[in-house]
Amino acid sequence: MIPSDKFLESKGVRPTxxxxxxxxxLAKSKVAKTLSDIENAFAKADRTTLFRTLKTFEQKRxxxxxxxxxGIMKYALCEEGCNCExxxxxxLHFHCTNCGETICLTEQKIPxxxxxxxxxxxxxxxxxxxxxxxxxx
Amino acid sequence: MIPSDKFLESKGVRPTxxxxxxxxxLAKSKVAKTLSDIENAFAKADRTTLFRTLKTFEQKRxxxxxxxxxGIMKYALCEEGCNCExxxxxxLHFHCTNCGETICLTEQKIPxxxxxxxxxxxxxxxxxxxxxxxxxx
DNA sequence: GTAATAAATGCACTTCCATTGCATTGCCCT
DNA sequence: AGGGCAATGCAATGGAAGTGCATTTATTAC
Ligand SMILES: [Mn+2]
Ligand SMILES: [Mn+2]
Ligand SMILES: [Zn+2]
Ligand SMILES: [Zn+2]
Numbered sequence: 001m002i003p004s005d006k007f008l009e010s011k012g013v014r015p016t017x018x019x020x021x022x023x024x025x026l027a028k029s030k031v032a033k034t035l036s037d038i039e040n041a042f043a044k045a046d047r048t049t050l051f052r053t054l055k056t057f058e059q060k061r062x063x064x065x066x067x068x069x070x071g072i073m074k075y076a077l078c079e080e081g082c083n084c085e086x087x088x089x090x091x092l093h094f095h096c097t098n099c100g101e102t103i104c105l106t107e108q109k110i111p112x113x114x115x116x117x118x119x120x121x122x123x124x125x126x127x128x129x130x131x132x133x134x135x136x137x
Numbered sequence: 138m139i140p141s142d143k144f145l146e147s148k149g150v151r152p153t154x155x156x157x158x159x160x161x162x163l164a165k166s167k168v169a170k171t172l173s174d175i176e177n178a179f180a181k182a183d184r185t186t187l188f189r190t191l192k193t194f195e196q197k198r199x200x201x202x203x204x205x206x207x208g209i210m211k212y213a214l215c216e217e218g219c220n221c222e223x224x225x226x227x228x229l230h231f232h233c234t235n236c237g238e239t240i241c242l243t244e245q246k247i248p249x250x251x252x253x254x255x256x257x258x259x260x261x262x263x264x265x266x267x268x269x270x271x272x273x274x
Numbered sequence: 275g276t277a278a279t280a281a282a283t284g285c286a287c288t289t290c291c292a293t294t295g296c297a298t299t300g301c302c303c304t
Numbered sequence: 305a306g307g308g309c310a311a312t313g314c315a316a317t318g319g320a321a322g323t324g325c326a327t328t329t330a331t332t333a334c
Contacts, residue, residue, distance in 0.1 A: 014330085016282065035320080046284050051321075053282095069204045069262055071292085072320070094256055110263075111248045118270025119231060125206055126247070126263045133255025151301085153311070172291080183313050188292075190311095208321085209291070 011060045018045065022053050023062065023077075031101040032066050032074035032093070068095040068102040068127050076104050090124075096132035103132065148197045155182065159190050160199065160214075169203050169211035169230070169239040205232040205239040205264050213241050227261070233269035240269065 004023050005015035013019060025041055026033060038050050054075050057063040061082070066074040079091075091106045110126045141160050142152035150156060162178055163170060175187050191212050194200040198219070203211040216228075228243045247263045 014281075016330090018283080048285075048322090049283050056282095067204065067206050092250065094252070094258075097259070105253070108250060108252070111250075113229065113245060113248075113263075113265065115231070115245070115265070116242070116270065118273050119265075119267065120273055121231075121265040121267040122234070123266040124263070125266070126250075126261070128250065128252070128256075128258040129260040129262070130256065130258040133253065136255050136257055151310075153301090155312080185293085185314080186312050193311095 008062065011062050013056060013060045013062060018049060019053055019056075021045075022050065022057070026063060026075065026077050029076075031103050032068070032076040034072045034074050036072075038075075066093050066102060066104075066127075067125060068093055069129070070095065070100070070102070074102050079106050092126040092128060094132060095127055095129045096135055097129050098131055098135040101132060101134075102127075145199065148199050150193060150197045150199060155186060156190055156193075158182075159187065160194070163200060163212065163214050166213075167240060169205070169213040169241065171209045171211050173209075175212075203230050203239060203241075203264075204262065205230055206266065207232060207237065207239070211239050216243050229263040229265060231269060232264055232266045233272055234266055235268055235272040238269060238271075 002010075004020050004027070008015040008019060008023060021042060022038060025038060035047065035050055035054065038054075039045055039047050054063060054065075057075070058065055061078055063075045064078050064082075066076060068074060090109050091104055092108045092110055093102055094105055095102045110124045113121070113124075115121060139147075141157050141164070145152040145156060145160060158179060159175060162175060172184065172187055172191065175191075176182055176184050191200060191202075194212070195202055198215055200212045201215050201219075203213060205211060227246050228241055229245045229247055230239055231242055232239045247261045250258070250261075252258060
């Protein structure tokens with residue numbers, strides 16, 4: 001298990017105290033987090049710093065942003081070997097309408113779609129909504 | 138060609154002057170429209186009225202709302218025989234990162250996805266981003 | 275080590291869109 | 305005409321994203 005600070009450095013992100021906390025918070029979580037989630041997880045965290053931390057993480061492919069249709073952006077760690085550079089998010093996301101949580105289904109890839117002539121897709125976002133495993137149990 | 142007012146009535150929407158204008162505006166358009174788009178299309182239109190008009194249309198399955206990831210909701214007429222009730226949006230949407238337009242690809246259905254145990258999908262949203270036919274020509 | 279430089283942080287403020295409250299107007303039915 | 309409900313218009317609010325700028329902290333140069 002590569003330590004968090006070394007990991008961030010390997011991604012080109014300077015491992016400040018706050019960044020390490022955010023990274024580890026996301027690493028512990030099975031679900032995607034909103035900015036407010038993260039803000040509330042740390043008593044003395046400034047919203048703007050967290051916002052910019054996540055932006056930096058996103059640029060350096062540490063996290064990916066998820067628009068699950070709830071109106072609030074969520075963030076989750078990228079998979080190892082994830083090539084967000086080419087296709088931001090090949091896997092799909094599941095948004096539970098009961099508990100409101102959103103999770104990455106990294107095993108479920110977005111199928112290839114044949115588009116009409118003239119359309120060139122560079123990116124895809126597939127969100128399924130319904131009841132998650134915890135809520136349907 | 139069924140007249141607009143009869144069509145709205147058949148959907149359980151009272152065909153007021155403003156509603157007819159909005160409906161016909163959407164019917165003419167090949168692309169999904171934002172609330173501001175519609176507001177700008179009519180000089181003396183109140184934003185709130187349009188907002189509620191679209192909300193009513195959505196509830197009565199006259200239009201569907203599209204979250205293309207641009208941060209602004211867009212609206213497009215439902216297809217004839219569309220069963221939004223069961224699966225809000227079976228077809229996919231294409232968002233052009235060049236011209237900013239979003240169009241319904243009603244022929245392109247969202248493929249069925251096998252989910253892990255415990256997950257029950259009720260709804261799906263698939264948005265492809267890239268260059269549209271007009272911009273790639 | 276100290277000074278210069280660059281990066282990160284904190285606070286205030288702005289912007290943009292969605293949404294609501296409430297008074298008013300218009301429509302429909304009796 | 306009058307009662308009642310639906311639709312409208314205007315004002316205000318809320319929530320989230322994003323920006324400006326001063327301050328602190330870390331890095332680099334000397
Ligand atoms: Mn994901
Ligand atoms: Mn559509
Ligand atoms: Zn759930
Ligand atoms: Zn285009």
